[in-house]
Structure formats: C-alpha cells, structure tokens
Amino acid sequence: MEAKEGRFYSPRMKMVEVCHKCRACIYACPVKAIEWGVGEIIVDRFACAQHVFKKGECFNCVVECHQGAIVLEEYELKDGKITKIG
Numbered sequence: 001m002e003a004k005e006g007r008f009y010s011p012r013m014k015m016v017e018v019c020h021k022c023r024a025c026i027y028a029c030p031v032k033a034i035e036w037g038v039g040e041i042i043v044d045r046f047a048c049a050q051h052v053f054k055k056g057e058c059f060n061c062v063v064e065c066h067q068g069a070i071v072l073e074e075y076e077l078k079d080g081k082i083t084k085i086g
Contacts, residue, residue: 025061
C-alpha cells in the first residue's frame with residue numbers, strides 16, 4: 001500500500017520536567033503511535049500520519065495531557081520520508 005503524502009500535525013514532548021509520566025497520551029492514541037522512551041515519549045510519526053490522512057486531524061494526545069507537556073508540530077510526509085516543517 002502506498003503512503004498518502006501531505007502535511008499533518010504530530011505530538012512532541014515540550015516540557016519533560018512537567019510530565020508526570022501518567023501515560024494518558026499513550027492511552028489516548030487511537031493507533032498506538034506513542035510509547036514511553038527514556039525520559040520522554042517516542043512517536044511513530046508514520047503511523048500518526050497515516051491515521052490523520054485516513055481519519056482526519058487527531059488531537060487526542062494533547063487533549064489528554066493534563067500537564068500541558070505535549071504540543072503538536074507540523075510535519076510533512078513526502079517520498080516516504082517525514083520531515084518537520086519550520
């Protein structure tokens with residue numbers, strides 16, 4: 001299956017020091033694209049992008065973060081590669 005290309009928003013941990021490691025963002029992700037790494041989240045941006053292109057923008061992880069530790073940043077999927085915009 002060929003990946004759809006375009007721009008999308010994906011989460012990034014903005015403030016590690018305020019994260020309570022509750023994992024609410026992980027549980028809120030409908031495609032399980034977020035996991036806990038060493039000290040912060042790891043995001044499978046390809047899985048995130050495919051979900052956005054199939055179902056529309058998703059802000060579940062940011063909404064569920066009660067500490068405001070996560071922000072959405074704009075990325076682009078082009079030629080099978082994901083790059084951050086800006």
